[in-house]
Amino acid sequence: MINYFKLCFFSTCLCLFTSTMAAENDDLTSVVIVTGPYPPAINEADEDKGYVSRLVADAFALEGIKVSFIFVPWARGLRMVRLGHEACIMYYGKTPGRVKSFIFSEPLFEEEWLFFHLRSTDVKWQKLTDLSRYIIGATLSYTYSEEFHKLADEKELSVHWVARDKQNWQLLMSGRIDLFPSVKTGWHQLRNLYSEAAIKQVTTHPKPLKSQLNYLLCSKDHPNAEYFRDKFNQGFTKLKKLRSISYYIPDSNGETWPIESN
Template sequence: MKKFLICLLLLLSVGVQSETFRIATGEFTPYCSSVAKNKGFASHVVSEAFARQGHKVEFSFLPWKRALAQTQNGDFDATSWWAFNEQRAGNFLYSEKLLEAHIHFFYVISHRPDFDWKTVDDLNGYRIGKTRGYFTSDKLEAANKDGKVTFITVNDDEQNFRLLLYGRTDLFPVNIVTGLELLRTKFAPNIIHQVTFHPRPMNSRPGFLLFPKTNKRSQEIMRIFNAGLKSLRTDGTYDKMFDDLLSGYYSQ
């Protein structure tokens, strides 16, 4: 009987043995960063989800294209975080939704105190800042093409906020987290109180943890992650982490 119990305990200990999963990612503060608290919001969610299932995570920060390519080649167990597209879906399994990036219109309160919108037609006549290389939305791009709105395109988000503050544009659509982060870190403390964002998102884009189809264990590892992520969402931990993201916790 004693030998049986010892064998059973050994089997159970093997069954719950902790693993360390290797995750390739890139720099995109405050979602993921080698110098951010907990490696950034997305990385924190990933590590906590695996921890809920008894496992650890090791992040490698690489150029984004290399992170994707080396994960596909089997050098990493997963890569974080990516939006969906058909080409990637051919090579990777997509986890449950890790996060959702919301694009909102930022504006200067004193310039547009009554700003509101429900449809793109409500934006007719507006000058809209756009960062080169960004895509806004099909409807807004069409409105610009038809001359209903005017895009003013510059090289980066910080420039767009300066145009907004100088009154050269009326609106600037940008990821809400990116926008708040820039206002906190690149402008004087009084500036952030002059700028706000409309609560209605222009669009939202989910992001996922990707697992290479070349790895025979990817389905298993993905199930582990998804279970941990569900646990974080169920008990409210995820919502608390997202509130921390908006408050600037991950970039302090």
């Protein structure tokens, strides 16, 4: 009987010790952010890792949290964070599927998606089905619009999916696709691939495919995800009072910090 109680006492102490050690080792002063290449907004080659990365790091820093970034392919990164291997990933728009797996920060930036095309291609459209006569390039894991994905799935639009933006720019410049939806950073990507003379062949249609708010996403399966989301939001609120959006995007043309409409 004495040995039994000794064993129970030892087991209880061990559990308490283990729990205490786990709590002490649960570092809430640093966070790993998973991301992928999206230059110049997110760029592993830059010292600050791009202006989106700088904003996220600055917001966390105001709450005393140090940020490190892991660069992986986009689809792999989503899976890593969805499974709770890391707490956060940036930077994505909201979709019904992502809302099931992630909690979202306050919106970081708003981006307008435009159709890039060669000047030699006459593009006219008012509704998406008007684009059925064109071959459209698209990049896997990107959020275009619910209607765009629906029409692509139903073969109402001729969409050619590839893994990376670079492939779509090559297809566009060679005339193998007619349209490629991208944001303002698309011009940066083109300049890294082609000469200014070649880029003069390219233009954008003025009608946007959509405007999209992008967020820091935190995993519902990571124990500290909600803590880091709340800390980011608190730091971001402070940051927006200190700096304008032009501090991060010099060519923002007077844009203001985005507000999510309910």
